[in-house]
Amino acid sequence: MSRFWPRFGMVVGIILILIWCLLPVVWILSLSFKSEDSIINGNPGFLPSEGTFAGWDNYVGVWENDQFRRAILNSIGISLIATVLSVALATLAAYAIARLDFKGKRWVLSIALAIAMFPVVSLVGPLFDMWRAFGLYDTWPGLIIPYMSFTLPLAIWTLSAFFREIPWEMEQAAQVDGATSWQAFRKVIVPLAAPGVFTAAILTFFFAWNDFVFGISLTSTEAARPIPASLSFFVGSDPFNRPASLLAAGAVLATIPVVVIVLLFQRKIVAGLTSGAVKG
Incomplete structure (x- = not known):
């Protein structure tokens, strides 16, 4: 039991650090797959409401x-x-x-x-x-x-x-x-x-x-x-x-x-x- 809490604290610390570091990356990925109308209307959450494949149009438009x-x-x-x-x-x-x-x-x-x-x-x-x-x-x-x-x-x-x-x-x-x-x-x-x-x-x-x-x-x-x-x-x-x-x-x-x-x-x-x- 004495070893449980140090390991538990280390795991929790690692998870918090990963969330802190990866949250901006996940957020910008989410925005890149949303349409402009979805962003203007305030679509909550990380996933686009119109479907992920529709978001590829943003990448095509940028690359072109x-x-x-x-x-x-x-x-x-x-x-x-x-x-x-x-x-x-x-x-x-x-x-x-x-x-x-x-x-x-x-x-x-x-x-x-x-x-x-x-x-x-x-x-x-x-x-x-x-x-x-x-x-x-x-x-x-x-x-x-x-x-x-x-x-x-x-x-x-x-x-x-x-x-x-x-x-x-x-x-x-x-x-x-x-x-x-x-x-x-x-x-x-x-x-x-x-x-x-x-x-x-x-x-x-x-x-x-x-x-x-x-x-x-x-x-x-x-x-x-x-x-x-x-x-x-x-x-x-x-x-x-x-x-x-x-x-x-x-x-x-x-x-x-x-x-x-x-x-x-x-x-x-x-x-x-x-x-x-x-x-x-």
């Missing part, structure tokens, strides 16, 4: 919208480019910080962390004026550069912890066998730090995919506007009555790539996050 498809393409392209560039530069910088001794190394990491924690909103105004002067406003590079400015310091901080855990003797053994410093880094160090590289890439991609502030402030057309910002302009035929069901369907479709990535690579994500946290 050129604005939505262009925004998805922008998000995929911008997020992937920002991820590749950030991880590549962060890998080289983190290796230098972990392996080389130079003055101000701790300051570099401290400044990098401070930049990663800097308020995004405070940079929107200066970037708006700069990008208009440089011709980067409403372009892919105009979003990739701000994304990298925040994700690169975080990736450097994450990867430097992994490189410090790799034994220095393994790199020296590769050099003794005839490998150059670059070959030892590329064929020995990087594969061993793969969990950290993967974790940095996932964090970078998620930041770029979910960004709203830069996406809505540094774009004015659908040429480079990503999906979070584009959904805020998706007003339908009547700008005074936003299509809540279509917006919910668009939000669900925009979330699918992130959910798929997490489900496919959840083991690597967890391994990468925990490997850098314990130093043996």
Whole structure:
């Protein structure tokens, strides 16, 4: 009996946490399958009154919208480019910080962390004026550069912890066998730090995919506007009555790539996050 109550409390706590986390997801799924008339008339409950299959029209309507498809393409392209560039530069910088001794190394990491924690909103105004002067406003590079400015310091901080855990003797053994410093880094160090590289890439991609502030402030057309910002302009035929069901369907479709990535690579994500946290 003494073990019953702790286990019961743990089960109840887990159920409450799941309800708290999944309730918004269930609610937006419910809205995405309801018609506009059902929402306007105040249909209670989670299930649509007109049938689930009728709600698929919302997804078809969103996907057939050129604005939505262009925004998805922008998000995929911008997020992937920002991820590749950030991880590549962060890998080289983190290796230098972990392996080389130079003055101000701790300051570099401290400044990098401070930049990663800097308020995004405070940079929107200066970037708006700069990008208009440089011709980067409403372009892919105009979003990739701000994304990298925040994700690169975080990736450097994450990867430097992994490189410090790799034994220095393994790199020296590769050099003794005839490998150059670059070959030892590329064929020995990087594969061993793969969990950290993967974790940095996932964090970078998620930041770029979910960004709203830069996406809505540094774009004015659908040429480079990503999906979070584009959904805020998706007003339908009547700008005074936003299509809540279509917006919910668009939000669900925009979330699918992130959910798929997490489900496919959840083991690597967890391994990468925990490997850098314990130093043996």
